[in-house]
Amino acid sequence: MNRRQFLHASAAGILATPALARLAGAQESPFRIKYYPVAPGMGSRDTAPAPDGTIWFCGQRNGALGRLDPRDGSFKQVDLGKGAAPHGVIIGPDGAPWVTEDGQNAIARVDPGDHKVTLFRLPEKEAMPTSTLRCSIRTAFSGSPASPASMAGSIRNRAT
8 A cells, every 4th residue: 555545544544434433333532623714824733722721823924913712712813023933832930922933043032922023143154954943942931930032042052
């Protein structure tokens, strides 16, 4: 069986399972899926749940960070700046989303209250792959709580 045949067979099995389970009299799953509309063209990826119950995600196609509140379905789009290409978001100990921002060669911090964007530029000569930047951010946040400036300083020092 080649890859295409395998994928078709797997997809058919996954799609048929709920219908077959109902026919067999199996109990319904306790899990529900709910879809939330967000801005067209957002190209959402890399999600991070915040302590307040909201979900932050990167909009790599349109250079924005999205914030979804699943309690009421509200959505907010935060523009990260000209040329932004966010890839990877985590919530820091300060409760703010921090984003590796490839398009501007920076780390972006978005204030969770007023959605103000602060960019911490990285050295141009020492540009790092996004995966390395994300690991650096996680490492900077893994210690004791610190101020956003010291966290960004730690990230900047790892980048050089």
